Amino acid sequence: MTTTIAWVFGFATAGVLVYLAMGLYTGESMFASPILLLDPADVSRPVGLSFAGMTGAYIAVGTAAGVMLVLAMSMMFNSGMRKLGLLAMVGWSGLWAYNAVLMVIAGWKNGAWTGDQRVLAAALVLVAVVGCMLHRMIRCWRVRVSM
Numbered sequence: 001m002t003t004t005i006a007w008v009f010g011f012a013t014a015g016v017l018v019y020l021a022m023g024l025y026t027g028e029s030m031f032a033s034p035i036l037l038l039d040p041a042d043v044s045r046p047v048g049l050s051f052a053g054m055t056g057a058y059i060a061v062g063t064a065a066g067v068m069l070v071l072a073m074s075m076m077f078n079s080g081m082r083k084l085g086l087l088a089m090v091g092w093s094g095l096w097a098y099n100a101v102l103m104v105i106a107g108w109k110n111g112a113w114t115g116d117q118r119v120l121a122a123a124l125v126l127v128a129v130v131g132c133m134l135h136r137m138i139r140c141w142r143v144r145v146s147m
Helices: 002-025 053-073 079-107 117-140
Strands: none
Touching (some): 002 053, 002 079, 002 117, 053 079, 079 117
16 A cells, blocks of 8 residues: 555656646746645745756756656665665655645644645645655565565
8 A cells, every 4th residue: 555655646746846847848937836736826935846947847857757766766676776765755755744844834823724725634645645655665674575
């Protein structure tokens, strides 16, 4: 189950990055961030997930390709490559969850949630994804592959 979640998360985040890169590359937008997909009025710049201009488009596509690469690495027979892929996927999901938690903290005013409910739900899902990635890493860390 956690492997399925890892692949869905990897493909979804890579797809979002490619979509944002297309907007930057065509000149449709000068700044792109996954947060803009939830709330176009939000002007915050998430750590590691903000892209600007043509260079940002190239970085976003490169990051998407990197996510696909580490997903493949996390399934390799070679234990060193598999461990590197597992660590990278935990880091990638942690980056998304960290930014989501920062958004929740920003939307929490006077002891109540004042932001959009979709942001709160997305943050909860992303924190759960980090838990799944950690569980997957622990399960797959010492697997001996024999053929």
